[in-house]
Amino acid sequence: xxxxxxxxxxxxxxxxxxxxxxxxxxxxxxxxxxxxxxxxxxxxxxxxxxxxxxxxxxxxxxxxxxxxxxxxxxxxxxxxxxxxxxxxxxxxxxxxxxxxxxxxxxxxxxxxxxxxxxxxxxxxxxxxxxxxxxxxxxxxxxxxxxxxxxxxxxxxxxxxxxxxxxxxxxxxxxxxxxxxxxxxxxxxxxxxxxxxxxxxxxxxxxxxxxxxxxxxxxxxxxxxxxxxxxxx
Amino acid sequence: xxxxxxxxxxxxxxxxxxxxxxxxxxxxxxxxxxxxxxxxxxxxxxxxxxxxxxxxxxxxxxxxxxxxxxxxxxxxxxxxxxxxxxxxxxxxxxxxxxxxxxxxxxxxxxxxxxxxxxxxxxxxxxxxxxxxxxxxxxxxxxxxxxxxxxxxxxxxxxxxxxxxxxxxxxxxxxxxxxxxxxxxxxxxxxxxxxxxxxxxxxxxxxxxxxxxxxxxxxxxxxxxxxxxxxxx
Numbered sequence: 001x002x003x004x005x006x007x008x009x010x011x012x013x014x015x016x017x018x019x020x021x022x023x024x025x026x027x028x029x030x031x032x033x034x035x036x037x038x039x040x041x042x043x044x045x046x047x048x049x050x051x052x053x054x055x056x057x058x059x060x061x062x063x064x065x066x067x068x069x070x071x072x073x074x075x076x077x078x079x080x081x082x083x084x085x086x087x088x089x090x091x092x093x094x095x096x097x098x099x100x101x102x103x104x105x106x107x108x109x110x111x112x113x114x115x116x117x118x119x120x121x122x123x124x125x126x127x128x129x130x131x132x133x134x135x136x137x138x139x140x141x142x143x144x145x146x147x148x149x150x151x152x153x154x155x156x157x158x159x160x161x162x163x164x165x166x167x168x169x170x171x172x173x174x175x176x177x178x179x180x181x182x183x184x185x186x187x188x189x190x191x192x193x194x195x196x197x198x199x200x201x202x203x204x205x206x207x208x209x210x211x212x213x214x215x216x217x218x219x220x221x222x223x224x225x226x227x228x229x230x231x232x
Numbered sequence: 233x234x235x236x237x238x239x240x241x242x243x244x245x246x247x248x249x250x251x252x253x254x255x256x257x258x259x260x261x262x263x264x265x266x267x268x269x270x271x272x273x274x275x276x277x278x279x280x281x282x283x284x285x286x287x288x289x290x291x292x293x294x295x296x297x298x299x300x301x302x303x304x305x306x307x308x309x310x311x312x313x314x315x316x317x318x319x320x321x322x323x324x325x326x327x328x329x330x331x332x333x334x335x336x337x338x339x340x341x342x343x344x345x346x347x348x349x350x351x352x353x354x355x356x357x358x359x360x361x362x363x364x365x366x367x368x369x370x371x372x373x374x375x376x377x378x379x380x381x382x383x384x385x386x387x388x389x390x391x392x393x394x395x396x397x398x399x400x401x402x403x404x405x406x407x408x409x410x411x412x413x414x415x416x417x418x419x420x421x422x423x424x425x426x427x428x429x430x431x432x433x434x435x436x437x438x439x440x441x442x443x444x445x446x447x448x449x450x451x452x453x454x455x456x457x458x459x460x461x462x463x464x
Contacts, residue, residue: 055337055370067326074332081325093313094299100306105287138287 010035013049013061015042016206017214019163020072021060026159026200027076031083073103076156088156102142102149103160110135114164117179118171118215119222129177136185143187147194154200158191165192166205167215174216242267243295245281247274248438249446251395252304253292258391258432259308263315305335308388320388334374334381335392342367346396349411350403350447351454361409368417375419379426386432390423397424398437399447406448 012028012035014021028035040049040059052061052068061068062075069078080088089096113135116128139161142149149157168179182189195201244260244267246253260267272281272291284293284300293300294307301310312320321328345367348360371393374381381389400411414421427433 055341064326069326069329069333071333071336074329074336077332078325078329081328093310094296094301096313097301097306097310100309101301101303104303104306109287 011063013038014059022163023072023159024060025204027079029200099156102157140185140188165195245270245293246291254395255304255391256292257436259311261432331388334389372417372420397427
């Protein structure tokens with residue numbers, strides 16, 4: 001059937017390990033949109049990727065009826081607007097604004113310290129850990145009385161943070177530092193379990209035994225790089 | 233009348249020199265929304281600012297019917313959704329996605345090199361200049377056949393980039409480096425003139441004789457800071 005239609009309607013260009021690509025996969029699954037997935041090798045980018053995302057040359061790229069959209073935040077909004085059933089964003093402008101605020105919060109106040117927890121050590125790492133835990137505490141408050149950030153169902157903020165539910169325990173395992181303690185962040189712990197076992201996510205997560213050595217190698221590379229100037 | 237209503241409906245907390253606050257002022261003017269403007273002193277933040285934006289403690293903050301919204305990107309979307317006449321975003325999901333893409337492009341690929349042009353020197357500054365000019369070239373292409381990024385009228389992307397139309401010449405004056413050359417970027421030059429003289433912008437720009445020494449002092453402070461490790 002797809003061959004008869006010529007170009008399949010929706011194509012996602014991604015890489016298996018990208019949390020940004022996962023966001024798009026989850027949003028498409030929530031909407032029930034069928035798509036062709038194309039795995040990209042970022043060390044040897046395909047002509048298709050370079051053609052569809054000439055500015056950033058990155059994944060994810062969503063191609064819908066031959067028109068390409070890049071950047072996960074832009075793609076998620078597009079998916080929510082092009083397929084309006086099962087909305088990811090709430091209806092009211094103020095509620096929408098709050099959802100967007102928390103997505104931006106993740107970009108600005110949570111992802112950067114988490115990354116530093118993975119890629120630094122000693123004092124710098126301890127400061128990053130404290131900063132990440134402070135941000136996670138604000139998310140804990142947001143979950144008061146709610147199953148998901150989106151309320152009773154998964155919404156934009158859940159999809160946005162979702163990859164962290166999977167990656168934070170990997171960072172904890174590699175660094176030996178605790179970030180999400182059941183005792184201190186019980187709602188967030190429950191949310192992580194609920195989200196990761198939800199139908200939207202089931203079967204989409206990259207194998208932990210492939211992701212863990214990948215992040216461990218990144219940590220080693222960053223620590224080695226940070227050491228170099230001292231040795232000169 | 234406003235006193236009888238009790239709390240005025242729309243309040244904007246800002247500082248005179250912030251390009252992020254300018255974006256919000258322009259959007260409100262395009263929509264014809266009346267508001268109370270409150271100038272904040274960021275060295276001595278008001279209880280109101282700390283109450284309304286406890287996470288970031290930054291301006292702009294828009295308060296609408298007692299509910300606060302922070303982050304200029306979130307505020308602009310809110311304004312466009314709460315006052316839907318004179319839309320800032322186009323109607324079609326794909327066109328919307330393109331507008332959001334270019335706003336994110338400014339955040340990721342234009343603002344950072346422009347800032348480095350202002351705050352560094354020598355090789356680092358020359359690289360930043362080349363990078364900024366490359367990004368500006370992509371914007372030049374976007375303006376083909378259009379008066380504004382939004383088409384015949386000012387849209388989200390115009391409001392997003394708008395402050396740069398004013399700030400780039402100030403950076404050029406301080407650093408002695410050319411960024412927007414009429415010969416190479418004629419559409420962007422015309423857009424800068426058109427935008428800055430548009431009714432949305434008229435009378436909102438901070439006085440150049442106050443902004444220029446402010447940015448010049450920032451440059452000096454960054455250069456002095458960069459020198460310090462070498463002196464130790």
